[in-house]
Amino acid sequence: MRSKKVAPRGRRAGGRVTHPTAPRLRRNQPQKKIVTPLPTVERVATGQIRNISVGALARVEGEGGIAIRLKGDVVQDVKVRIYEPPRFFEAFLRKRSYHEVPDITARICGICPVAYQTSSCQAIEHIFDVTVDGALRDLRRLLYCGEWIESHVLHIAMLHLPDFLGYEDAIQLSRAQPELVKAALRLKKIGNDVMVVVGGREIHPVNVRVGGFYRLPRLEQLRALVEPLRWALGTARELVRITAGLTFPDFTQDYEFVALRHPDEYPVHEGRIVSSKGVDIAVKDYESVFAEEHVEHSNALHSVRKGGGSYLVGPLARYNLNFDRLTPQAREAAEAAGLRPPVTNQFQSIIVRAIETVFAVEESLRIIEHYEPPAAASVPFQVREGIGMGCTEAPRGILYHRYKVDGHGLIQQAKIVPPTSQNLRTMESDLRAFATKHRHLPTDRLTWQCEQAVRNYDPCISCATHFLKLEVESP
Amino acid sequence: MPRQRKPKLAVWKFASCDGCQLSLLDCEEELLAVVGEVEIAYFLEASRAVIKGPYDISLVEGSITTPHDEERIHQVRRMSKTVVTIGACATAGGIQALRNFTNVRDYIPLVYATPAFIHTLNKSTPIADHIFVDLELRGCPINKHQLVELLSAILNGRKPNLPQHSxxxxxxxxxxxxxxxxxxxxxxxxxxxxxxxxxxxxxxxxxxxxxxxxxxxxxxxxxxxxxxxxxxxxxxxxxxxxxxxxxxxxxxxxxxxxx
Structure with missing residues (x-):
């Protein structure tokens, strides 16, 4: 029955073709304990079962789905299912040399490789007692700002905005508003250009190493970024204005926000870990406060605060905890948008991403304008054994790494906690609350909005899937 | 003369980091031109709209690491006129193929404390180990200019100019x-x-x-x-x-x- 396997996952209530697709069908079949309620049922008399199900989420990075089961007015079950195949980074990092780590961990995610590279470098520098400061530190921050611009604009314009305007994708959006999409693509490209100049290329940069860089960026190339960045500043502010004008579902939650906090700058790659409910710890103490739990419907672990519950990392958390550290123009844009912290509606994360884009552009300009080339491209160090931790603010939230290295510089143990796995539990509780509150919507509309509620997190599912309990089958 | 329908393009993901798909979205200036020439029929990272197969061009990212994916890749082949593998995962098994040199079972006691809920194969293999592949694009990540060259070659029915020297x-x-x-x-x-x-x-x-x-x-x-x-x-x-x-x-x- 070829056609049965191949046909897209069909029409749903409302007659709109929603999600896919054939090749995913088998995922939805019960496998071991994973029982997936399918298919969607049209609504609904009281007490009747209704399933909101998205086999494969679109416009997210990686492979995941959602399944929500309502009985009458009660949400009985909510699952964000992660079926992205495991890739075992922590396992094969063992016995690799410390200097290979930033190149290898970059491959965890094509959208935020710099986050992985920076967190790993810092963890290893922690072991070797290396301090990267001055102009080298600035360059690291500049590279990271490039990634924020690229990743945030990708999410705002290509992945998230179509939801708010009722389009299936940015291609439809580009037909309706070509200028907007073109400007966004150009803005994203400027983020990429920053990464190319400092890191060598935009995806998986080659210039990052423990202690700094392999080669300093060329001065003329850095200067050539100034003019595009000035244009970018105006465009990013325009994005803030546009996103602030969107209509948002009424949906506020009582989150525990967790982000880095630095004494005098908006957190990107350094700071203490703080929360809106009293956590204030050094990076090295992360594991004494936060832990992971495994749940059976997910190939990624869920993080929780020990003795507490779920928490939220990412733009909203950074913004709410560090509003006073925003750069002047970003602050101005935020004021103009009328978005005062605390922001507790995750749908508004799109505005916060736009404000953070203004920040990242402004910060890039500041760094380039004040740049004085350092004497060397990297700081010398001695390899020694030990355990080190690093934590930076990936576009999606804090990214924690811990490594144990032996006297030859070989990795003995690696632990990586990506932002998306820290947010998974909160994502599920959002879905539960959202589906409960909006249960009267028609199924197709509720399905779309639930998808949107997940996209609020800009989930990076490839990233989240490393910690995995697995069963091995021979081919 | 009536205009011919645009070729349908699908993008599939297996075990990978998404970076190569992202290269497609990174073709900033060229992207809109490419979009003008093809119909993006299946590209989950970019769109929730899905158009039914068969597809003229399928770009495949990622390697085969699960029993389910082992079957899914055959479905992709059946639905596609031209299959192009993009990136080191799809063409060589990727960084996750490091497991191939050890016994994955040895990884388990090292890393994971309790039994599993999911299945994985003990090898990560390239797409061409499973199906016939028409064209491949190397790289970790791929080079976006090579991607545009490859797409335009397919659209114009010519051989792509992809150097194989060192x-x-x-x-x-x-x-x-x-x-x-x-x-x-x-x-x-x-x-x-x-x-x-x-x-x-x-x-x-x-x-x-x-x-x-x-x-x-x-x-x-x-x-x-x-x-x-x-x-x-x-x-x-x-x-x-x-x-x-x-x-x-x-x-x-x-x-x-x-x-």
Whole structure:
């Protein structure tokens, strides 16, 4: 029955073709304990079962789905299912040399490789007692700002905005508003250009190493970024204005926000870990406060605060905890948008991403304008054994790494906690609350909005899937 | 004359980091032009709209690592006129193919404390181990200009212009000073296929093989040079075991020095 396997996952209530697709069908079949309620049922008399199900989420990075089961007015079950195949980074990092780590961990995610590279470098520098400061530190921050611009604009314009305007994708959006999409693509490209100049290329940069860089960026190339960045500043502010004008579902939650906090700058790659409910710890103490739990419907672990519950990392958390550290123009844009912290509606994360884009552009300009080339491209160090931790603010939230290295510089143990796995539990509780509150919507509309509620997190599912309990089958 | 329908393009993801799909979205200026020439029929990372197959062009990212994906790739083949694998995961098994050199069962007690809820194969294999692949695009990540070249070649029914010579040739063309000769840095350039513009030597470091083995690489010669220069065998093995570790020439050479 070829056609049965191949046909897209069909029409749903409302007659709109929603999600896919054939090749995913088998995922939805019960496998071991994973029982997936399918298919969607049209609504609904009281007490009747209704399933909101998205086999494969679109416009997210990686492979995941959602399944929500309502009985009458009660949400009985909510699952964000992660079926992205495991890739075992922590396992094969063992016995690799410390200097290979930033190149290898970059491959965890094509959208935020710099986050992985920076967190790993810092963890290893922690072991070797290396301090990267001055102009080298600035360059690291500049590279990271490039990634924020690229990743945030990708999410705002290509992945998230179509939801708010009722389009299936940015291609439809580009037909309706070509200028907007073109400007966004150009803005994203400027983020990429920053990464190319400092890191060598935009995806998986080659210039990052423990202690700094392999080669300093060329001065003329850095200067050539100034003019595009000035244009970018105006465009990013325009994005803030546009996103602030969107209509948002009424949906506020009582989150525990967790982000880095630095004494005098908006957190990107350094700071203490703080929360809106009293956590204030050094990076090295992360594991004494936060832990992971495994749940059976997910190939990624869920993080929780020990003795507490779920928490939220990412733009909203950074913004709410560090509003006073925003750069002047970003602050101005935020004021103009009328978005005062605390922001507790995750749908508004799109505005916060736009404000953070203004920040990242402004910060890039500041760094380039004040740049004085350092004497060397990297700081010398001695390899020694030990355990080190690093934590930076990936576009999606804090990214924690811990490594144990032996006297030859070989990795003995690696632990990586990506932002998306820290947010998974909160994502599920959002879905539960959202589906409960909006249960009267028609199924197709509720399905779309639930998808949107997940996209609020800009989930990076490839990233989240490393910690995995697995069963091995021979081919 | 009535206009012919636009070719339908699908993008599929298997085990990977999404970086190569992202290259498609990174073709900023070219993206809108490409979109004008094809119908994006299935591209989950970019769109929730799905158009039914069959598809004219399927870009496949990622390697095969689960029993389910092993079946899914055959469905992709059946639905597609032209299958193009993009990136090191799809063409060689990717960094996750490092598991192929060990027994994944050995990983479990090391890393995972309790039994499993999911299935995984003990090897990560390239797409071409499972189905016929029409064209491949190397790289970790792929080069977006090569991607545009490849798409335009397919759309115009010609052979894509994708050089298969070594990084060294491009490196000389750029006028770089050889990092292996002048600084003694280990460099995979002599055995690695070009496509990156000799990026790493440009950044004063040795090539680490993102684009996989070039046509007919002399692996043994490079290995013996490194050994002569005093590289220890475990390091030599690691050098060949990067993102294209499971590509045959790299795999065989690394295995030869493992004993």
């Amino acid at each position: 990084v060294c040739i491009e490196c000389k063309q750029r006028g770089n000073v050889c990092v292996m000769v002048s600084q003694g840095l280990p460099c995979l350039g002599p055995v690695t296929q070009t496509g990156c513009d000799a990026l790493c030597p440009e950044f004063l470091r040795g090539c680490f093989g993102c684009f996989g083995p070039k046509e007919m690489p002399n692996m043994a010669s490079l290995a013996s040079h490194w050994l002569k220069e005093g590289m220890a065998k475990p390091e030599l093995v690691r050098r060949f075991r990067g993102f294209n570790a499971y590509a045959e020439p790299f795999r065989k050479e690394s295995e030869a020095h493992e004993k």
